Amino acid sequence: KMLNDILIEALFINNPQMIKEIMSDELLDMIGEKFDEQLTQVNSFIIDRSYYILDEYYVKNTTTGVGNTILSGSEKDDYVINYLNLNKEMYVSLLSNENNKDELLITVIYGKYPNGWKINILNFGQYKLGGKTAPEFYENAKNEDSKDFLFDAANSSFLLSQVLKPSGENWHYQNESEMENFVEKIITETNERYKFPLIIEQINTKPEILNIFPMRVVEGYFPMIEYLTTINLSDTIETKKENEVMHKIIGTIFPGIDKEKDFLFYKAYNELPNGITPVPTYGFIKKL
8 A cells, every 4th residue: 555655646746756766677667758748647637646446456476477367357347457477476456546537547566576566567547437437338338329329329439438448458348349349330330320521401501510529527428519600600699590490400310419418519610620720619508
C-alpha cells in the first residue's frame, strides 16, 4: 500500500522523479523520453489523491523470464492480465481513480528485488466512462441493436471501444473478441444505412446532418447532432423554427435517437467545420 500511495501522490503532484525512484532498472531503461509528458496527461485527469483497489494479486513464481497470466474470474465480463514474469515474487495492483464518473485504471506490477519492491510495469488507461465499463456499454449496445436503435448502438459501441483495453495489451476481457466483432458489425451496418452529409429532404430548407456522436455532460452521454443550415445563424427565430421541425422528425430518420434518454443536443453551422479554424455555431438542448 505504501508504494501505491507514493505512486498516486506522484501522479497527483506531477512528480515523475518520485515514480522513477521506485521503478526497476529494467523499466527505467524502457520508459523513454515521453514518460514525463505521459505523466502530465495523467495528472490532468487526477483531481484528488483518492483511489480504490479494483483487484490485487500476489504471485510466487518458480522461474523467471516467462509469461504470467492472471484470471479475475470465468464470467464473460471478467478479464485476464498478461505480463512478463521478471521476479520470483511479484505483486499486481489495479488502482482506480475517479473523476466525475470517469475512471482511470492504473496498472502497476511490482517485482521483489534484493533492495525491495520495484515497479516493473506501469500502465494508464480508461476503465470507465460515465460510470460504465466496456461490458456495460456492450450490454447497452446489444439492447439498442435489438430494438433497431442503430445510432444509439453505434454511440454505445464507440464508447465501448474507448474503454475496451484499460491496460493496453496487458488486459483482455474474457469476451473481448465477441465485443470487437459486435462493434465491427454495428460500424458496418451504420455505414451501409447512412451516408453523411445526409440531406433532410422533409424540411424545405434542406439542412444537412454532418455528424452524430456521444456528447458528455454531467448527467452522462447523449447524442449530439451537428448539421449545416442555409439559414443565417444570426436569425435565431428562423433557426429555432427549423430545429423544431427537425426535432419532430429526427426519430423517423434515426429510430430511437429521441427515446429512452434525457437529452438530445443539436449544433447548427453555416459553413463546414474543418477542425482547425473555429466557425460560428448555434446550439439547442432538447430535454426528452
